[in-house]
Amino acid sequence: MMHPFTNKKHFEYFDDDSKSNIAAKPKFDTEKTHSLLTLHGPNGASYNFTSCWCSVNRQAMHSDASYESKDATLPSTIHPLLLKKHVEFLVGYTPANNPYEYAVTEHLRMNGMFWSLTALDLMGALDQMDREAIVTFVRDCQHRNPPAPFAELEASEALRSRTVDASHATAAAAASLPSQALPNAPDTNTGVGSDATPSTDARTNAAQEAARQKYVKQLVAASASQRGGFGASIGHDAHVLSTLSAVQILCLFDRLDAIDEEATVAFVASLQQPDGSFVGDVWGEVDTRFSLCAMACLSLLGRLDAIDVQAAVRFIQSTANFDGGFGRVPGSESHASQVYVCLGALTIAGAVDACVDRDQLGWWLAERQLPKSGGLNGRPEKLPDVCYSWWVLSSMCMLDRLQWIDAERLAKFILACQDDVAGGIADRPDDMSDPYHTVFGLAGLSLLARLGAPDAKVQSDQEGVVGVSAGLAIKPVNSVYCLPQDVIDRVMQRNKDRRK
Ligand code: GRG
Numbered sequence: 001m002m003h004p005f006t007n008k009k010h011f012e013y014f015d016d017d018s019k020s021n022i023a024a025k026p027k028f029d030t031e032k033t034h035s036l037l038t039l040h041g042p043n044g045a046s047y048n049f050t051s052c053w054c055s056v057n058r059q060a061m062h063s064d065a066s067y068e069s070k071d072a073t074l075p076s077t078i079h080p081l082l083l084k085k086h087v088e089f090l091v092g093y094t095p096a097n098n099p100y101e102y103a104v105t106e107h108l109r110m111n112g113m114f115w116s117l118t119a120l121d122l123m124g125a126l127d128q129m130d131r132e133a134i135v136t137f138v139r140d141c142q143h144r145n146p147p148a149p150f151a152e153l154e155a156s157e158a159l160r161s162r163t164v165d166a167s168h169a170t171a172a173a174a175a176s177l178p179s180q181a182l183p184n185a186p187d188t189n190t191g192v193g194s195d196a197t198p199s200t201d202a203r204t205n206a207a208q209e210a211a212r213q214k215y216v217k218q219l220v221a222a223s224a225s226q227r228g229g230f231g232a233s234i235g236h237d238a239h240v241l242s243t244l245s246a247v248q249i250l251c252l253f254d255r256l257d258a259i260d261e262e263a264t265v266a267f268v269a270s271l272q273q274p275d276g277s278f279v280g281d282v283w284g285e286v287d288t289r290f291s292l293c294a295m296a297c298l299s300l301l302g303r304l305d306a307i308d309v310q311a312a313v314r315f316i317q318s319t320a321n322f323d324g325g326f327g328r329v330p331g332s333e334s335h336a337s338q339v340y341v342c343l344g345a346l347t348i349a350g351a352v353d354a355c356v357d358r359d360q361l362g363w364w365l366a367e368r369q370l371p372k373s374g375g376l377n378g379r380p381e382k383l384p385d386v387c388y389s390w391w392v393l394s395s396m397c398m399l400d401r402l403q404w405i406d407a408e409r410l411a412k413f414i415l416a417c418q419d420d421v422a423g424g425i426a427d428r429p430d431d432m433s434d435p436y437h438t439v440f441g442l443a444g445l446s447l448l449a450r451l452g453a454p455d456a457k458v459q460s461d462q463e464g465v466v467g468v469s470a471g472l473a474i475k476p477v478n479s480v481y482c483l484p485q486d487v488i489d490r491v492m493q494r495n496k497d498r499r500k
Contacts, residue, residue: 081470089423228263276311292341302495324360362401374409389444397479445471
């Protein structure tokens, strides 16, 4: 039977401290809870109700054995931190060893390199990689050349021989097609390559010619606006995410001099919209992720002055929700990873206190810890995942509320996700490890070490370390940029010296 939601009963529950066994949490603020219940967010009352209900259930889970939450089960044996194995795993993550993964992740190459290289640096093993080869690859991913003039493309035989489906002959449709779509534009005779079955009537030569010209113009515009940005791999369209990863990699290797920095700054600044938001690339999607990418990139290059920071802050503020969290765009659901990007951007702008209730958001983030496994999820009622050890903990650091997490239990969860045979860290115990979860698991452990582990005995081979002490075997990580703190110190000093 479903019980109606009765505030009184739940408030009695919260008021009784003996029923809560959540370690190191703040005493529950009944008044705040009440205001949460009665606040009207952009998504309406029922949404508020659901979200608060999750909070209530979270408390109830601790004493009600009949309540089965979505959670992971930890194995009976949890290994200590397997640093050597993780280094071997990442150094050996080559196209030869992983041909399938390598082929299908080309669009993520720059990000993947950032994850692996950062993880290696956090473990003190960056020197095992070929620095010059990597810097050359990154440099080759930058769109450096001015675009070909329209007349040249217009006359190009390859483009002239292409016909374009007349059903796509609108500016809006042309604008929504990525540039790579052009060579594969649907064959007007067979319809191959097109989802639609175009009517023969609609395919007049004039319409096709107009559409083709629009494609070419679009290509020229796209090409022009990509200058200075980085693609995920050589020949890929520029995007603010791969641009940030490229800059982060160059910071790791202290080689920002290898690229055209001014062009990068101009590319990133060109992505800001009049409302302060950022698009990721020429195709126009807006997301608070892109705000962080742009602001982190420009601050690493010492050029935040190239954008309207106040407008960027106002846009991020507009994505705040009634529960204290942030979403992708105004009105979208709070998610821990979006909280990270928004807090990161606000931290860079020095605007956290002006925009955030540290206790309310800190509480929502602490709520992400699951009762059985100790792992963190990204939003209510979802499974734990090692990557949230980064998105949630880094956010709690930025709020100065890291101490609200049960560090020992989270460290145990991260260690339980290690692959003791192949090396690397997975999302959950017994899943397959990968560089993404490896870096965010290690970075999470590094943040946990900030809470201190008084009895820590870091062994000389840096293995055999368990619990929160494991984080002491890893370099301190910066909670905004996800780079080792020594790298950030060096980069910020470089920016200071250049301003002199
Ligand atoms: C500087 C570290 C760094 C990153 C750059 C792009 C970016 C900034 C951050 C990405 C933040 C983000 C949105 C991460 C996605 C995290 C994630 C696992 C999302 C999956 O969502 P669902 O719905 O998973 O598949 P849940 O866990 O909610 O079920």
